[in-house]
Amino acid sequence: MRKELKEKIVNLVSKDFKEVLDLKEKIKVDLPKEEKHGDISTNIAFLLSKPLKKKPIEVANKIKDILEKDKDFEKVEVAGAGFINIFLSKDFYFEFLKKAVQENDEYGKEKEKNKGKINIEFVSANPTGPLHLGHGRGAVVGSTLSNLKDYAGYVVEREFYINDAGRQIYLLGKSVYARFRQIEEPDYPFPEDGYKGEYIKDIAKELYQYEREKIYSMLDEDEAIEFCAEYAKNYLLDEIKKDLKEFGVEFDIWFSEKSLYEHGKVDEAIEFLKKKGLVYEKEGALWLKTTVYGDDKDRVLIRSDGTYTYFAADIAYHYDKYKRGYDYIINVWGADHHGYFPRLKAAVMAFGVPEEWIRVIFIQMVKLFRNGKEVKMSKRSGEFITLRELINEVGKDAVRYMFLTKDSNTHLNFDIDLALKQSNENPVYYVQYAHARIMSVFKEAKQRFGFDVEEDFKADVSLLKEDIERQIMKEIAFLPDLIKETAEKEQPHKLTSITHNLASKFHNYYYHYKFLVEDENLMRARLFLLKAIRSALRTLFKLMGITPVERM
Template identity: 45%
Template sequence: MSLYARIAHKIERNLAEAAAKAKTQGELNFGELPSFVLEEPRERQHGDLATNLGMVLAKQVKRSPREVAEILIRHLETENTWIESSEIAGPGFINFRLNPRWLGGVIPEVLREGKAYGRVNLGRGEKVQVEFVSANPTGLLHMGNARGAALGDSLASLLEMAGYEVSREFYINDAGNQIHNFALSLEARYFQILGQDAPIPEGGYHGEDLLDTVQRLIDRDGSKYLSMDAGLRREFLVRYALAEKMGQIRETLKDFGVEYDVWFSEQSLHDSGFVRSTMEEMEKKGYIYEKEGALWLKSTLFGDEKDEVVVRSNGIPTYFAADIAYHRNKFERGFDQVINIWGADHHGHVARMKGAMAALGIAPERLQIILMQLVRLIQNGEVVRMSKRSGQYITLRELMDEVGKDAARFTFILRDPDSTVEFDLDLAKSQSADNPVYYIQYAYARLCSILRQAGEMESEAGIPGERELELLLDSQEERALLKKMADFPDEISLAARLLEPHRLARYVLDLAGLFHTFYNSHRVLVEEEDLRRARLALIRSTRQVIANVLGILGVSAPERM
């Protein structure tokens, strides 16, 4: 719990005690104390904290909210709460103003905890799996995959900071109809390069990267697969191409700052019989029936418009069947919570997958699915059209080459997953305050520069005393910076609870802005020793918090720019 949260918690307890005292003395007659809110008011001029307790008690005690608020204030114990003043506002809110001296405790807390500052124990070691990207290994990673990678990896890091035990997982779709079409597409490219007429099949893959893959195989082995049995040839082509594509995917994601704990093969579920046993289990429970030689899941029980085929009449399981088995496997591995990041085009799959888990006896709320909207690439003010099937798309590798890992990751994380991202290539490359990641990294580099300049003057980099830190409390800019840093642990808790890493991106953008405002208003390396020490401690603390946030987001913190 942060310093600020501890103060708020103390005031909450004292408010409850004030109500109890008023009840004991016969001033307020109520049964059980209703739940109430103590929070920061929307308008800062209304104070530091505000409560609605007077309003929620008013109906029970049959008095006006303002009268109730007056009674509560009279009985409120303010010692050790940092409350400087209380006032009744509007229909009966109680606003509190805190003595700004409480902010003097922020810097010692940040500097003592260092890289651990902001860490909370919300998760209490609960095991969580985050599965993200899981792109079909039939081509290169594209912009949508890049957004999923940035979101999934930063979410996993956020949950770790919040006290969860997290596993990152990539599901390799190396089975099913898309692999069959992949094989036919590779074969067609193989024939074409060797001078034969062979069109890409309907539903096939047109990406030019397949030409590169097949050409590398021909460079190595020549045309010896032309005379091979068609089934064996396709199996070999797929095995060769999958190994290459997965190698490229792993390398690209690693360069993007994403490393997985588990790479899970869909084919392994079929080979082990787990898909079949899962369908048998659901059939035994009465959720699967046979019709026209196929097996159908009663997915209308879970809100679907129609039941879904899980095993075709030819005996081959559908992708949905494998996906159900995969999610069953996740929970059987001991995860308390499973989080999937899917594209918005999978929205219809959410209810049926949660329903399938319920059918297997797994509480559906243990499966959480984040749907992610599309990415629009903007260049020179115009939308760049992309289509994976036609091969006209920007790859993640090309994006990193163009704007760098940091700009790409931060741009994707900055927006709510439910919002379409308009990725402006020109802005992402610009070195200006309009570019959010540049703005933050420039703040960090400037903080480092100040500390380098202070190196000769500062032989002692310890924590200043209370008297020195109080020198920071006269300035609005310094108080705002301290308050923002005090909020960080609570931001971690809230972002983790809501599964919203974009909150941290906005937080660090605001923090950088407050630092720039402070820097433009105050000198750090002043002659007065006590003030200089206090401001340098403020600089070190701000640098630490920015580094901690950027670490969660997977964005580098450069010391020089």
């Protein structure tokens, strides 16, 4: 909507000052923080002052006269060194309230999916253990970003890449097999670099219960290990899927690394690159010329012993994505993988797509603190807090919200004591309480007056004359705009402050004014506004994957 307002302003001003047309790119329409600075403000006078060779404030006054004639602009003021502050009319806002009430938890969502088709890959945890907090953060950021893009009009496919091939899985099998054997032979050696977590023993016990004979009858130990690996992998993948579902995270595609080998996709991708003349042999290995596309050095695809590198599989994986025809793809990765990006980007560019086709959002580390001390997490040592444990203690909503409050680019210190003990202090309750309070008012309206808010009813919004009411209307009117901006900038963490802001305005309103008043027209108007607030909150909650609770 800001875009529309900017167009309007530029058009009006250009009638007298055609110079604005050259400055269009730089002109901004902002939402000022302070109420007295108007509903919207623009820097247009600062920009025009140069070509017109006049002081910003002089230009601003001329523009004020122009804009004031329009009926959508109730009042125009010049402030500071040359800011132009515009107050919008109430009718202008009313349309948005109606829309909010109608659209409920999808207020402002783009119905036409014409922004293109994109793929967002996230979590992609190795199926060698339960999800930990780092995965949780990636899951929240990835799923919320997907929701945002979907809201903004993209067709979004959410994808999980399963690393079900290679050394890690073999090690998993070896670990489980050792635990299995230890049930009868406590001295059976456990692999030095094996997975030490308790869950490995659980899996071994299950195998012992159901598959004991089968495993013992295998003559070749490697065969038994492979069997254990396959079993453990499926077991853990199921756990991961369950955890994610409980965490409000769904995927459209579960892509198996192993399937790439099984269907010859790795060779296919290498063949494709070979035809482009980007592959060569050196020292018995096969290399890809990633340096052509900005990488530090060329990378090995097939080692001299004939085995594929992980990189080769990843290229095949992205070649597959490339062929699926996305407008662009986003990978959500742990920040420790950032060194890997240049080579993958180079490989992808070798397919013939522009650099912007692949984007990566790096999630910085989650550091866990307990009793004021950092808990070092290591999957191998088995010492870590799982995502499931945290969800069980704190609740899905609180965890999602907490992970979302921080920019994924910054390190996140997670104080486990605080999260577990003082869950009441969690900011998520603040926003949920706002929703619960609205529901409570609606219930009371029905009990006291038999007034069913859920049915359509007439309301005269012009009766809403309080300052806070105006602020809320404005907030609601600009919300879809704000959400879409957040989607474009790919900064899901901003949703929490947007939500907090709206909730804060509501709580303020609630405390200072009564909704169920004697004047029925005023009551209707206020309930209508409340219904619009509820829609706005629900819309935000849905994007963040948080439950709109009815009572607290």
